[in-house]
Amino acid sequence: MFTSRPIGLVSSPYKETREIPKGLGAKHQADGVLNILPEFEAGLTDIEGFSHLIVLWEFARSDGFSLLGTPPSDNRPHGVFATRSPRRPNPIGLTIVELLRRKGCELQVRGVDMLDGTPVLDIKPLLSSIPGEKLRRGWLAEAEARRHE
Amino acid sequence: MFTSRPIGLVSSPYKETREIPKGLGAKHQADGVLNILPEFEAGLTDIEGFSHLIVLWEFARSDGFSLLGTPPSDNRPHGVFATRSPRRPNPIGLTIVELLRRKGCELQVRGVDMLDGTPVLDIKPLLSSIPGEKLRRGWLAEAEARRHE
Numbered sequence: 318m319f320t321s322r323p324i325g326l327v328s329s330p331y332k333e334t335r336e337i338p339k340g341l342g343a344k345h346q347a348d349g350v351l352n353i354l355p356e357f358e359a360g361l362t363d364i365e366g367f368s369h370l371i372v373l374w375e376f377a378r379s380d381g382f383s384l385l386g387t388p389p390s391d392n393r394p395h396g397v398f399a400t401r402s403p404r405r406p407n408p409i410g411l412t413i414v415e416l417l418r419r420k421g422c423e424l425q426v427r428g429v430d431m432l433d434g435t436p437v438l439d440i441k442p443l444l445s446s447i448p449g450e451k452l453r454r455g456w457l458a459e460a461e462a463r464r465h466e
Numbered sequence: 467m468f469t470s471r472p473i474g475l476v477s478s479p480y481k482e483t484r485e486i487p488k489g490l491g492a493k494h495q496a497d498g499v500l501n502i503l504p505e506f507e508a509g510l511t512d513i514e515g516f517s518h519l520i521v522l523w524e525f526a527r528s529d530g531f532s533l534l535g536t537p538p539s540d541n542r543p544h545g546v547f548a549t550r551s552p553r554r555p556n557p558i559g560l561t562i563v564e565l566l567r568r569k570g571c572e573l574q575v576r577g578v579d580m581l582d583g584t585p586v587l588d589i590k591p592l593l594s595s596i597p598g599e600k601l602r603r604g605w606l607a608e609a610e611a612r613r614h615e
Contacts, residue, residue: 367602
């Protein structure tokens with residue numbers, strides 16, 4: 318097992334959790350910056366070539382976990398591993414962002430849904446995507462269908 | 467910061483790192499099982515509805531990190547955050563698997579590329595994918611192009 322360490326911090330327009338768009342149809346198109354610590358800058362070499370990045374970050378304000386929870390997109394409880402709830406056994410968040418520009422240690426990105434000051438744990442290039450027609454979205458598709466009834 | 471804790475272990479056909487298909491054109495279609503610990507079973511509620519899961523896991527055999535490395539798919543060094551290298555500041559791996567079947571605490575999945583016994587840290591439903599035509603794959607696309615020259 319390991320102890321997490323930040324490789325940088327997110328600059329985001331969201332200062333409080335309630336400001337972050339949530340639930341069905343939420344669009345995450347906010348621009349933000351991943352400010353990577355200078356000691357990790359060499360790790361960004363060649364990252365400019367990728368259009369999308371997977372950002373792993375820490376739910377720093379989350380305290381403990383719940384195995385069942387009712388997400389904002391539904392009125393029924395679901396297992397934590399079938400949701401993006403912040404109250405997870407390992408408080409790791411994941412966001413796919415579009416990389417707009419790199420300036421040294423700064424990655425300017427689109428699509429942030431983290432709070433300002435969120436610790437970044439890791440960045441990975443997005444290499445492939447599952448074609449839409451092969452993707453099933455479980456309870457979320459059902460909740461959407463109910464809302465459109 | 468937090469200390470990681472396993473929510474389960476991967477059963478995989480790969481007992482040694484060298485057995486895992488790597489590099490350009492590697493296909494990850496091996497079947498495996500995510501054996502979730504009984505204390506976390508409630509967190510799997512409704513996971514059956516999703517076709518694909520994002521699995522976060524720990525590079526348990528990795529020791530320390532390197533900011534630059536030469537991946538098996540190229541003969542040039544790249545930054546760790548532009549690769550899937552195991553030697554990362556936070557040793558977190560990510561694999562997208564297809565969920566074939568759930569049997570209680572066992573998730574039977576396709577597409578494992580982890581070693582047998584790898585600790586699972588988190589599971590999240592895959593909710594969307596970036597359309598292929600919008601995805602740029604940086605140095606990897608260039609390395610592929612060079613190989614096909």
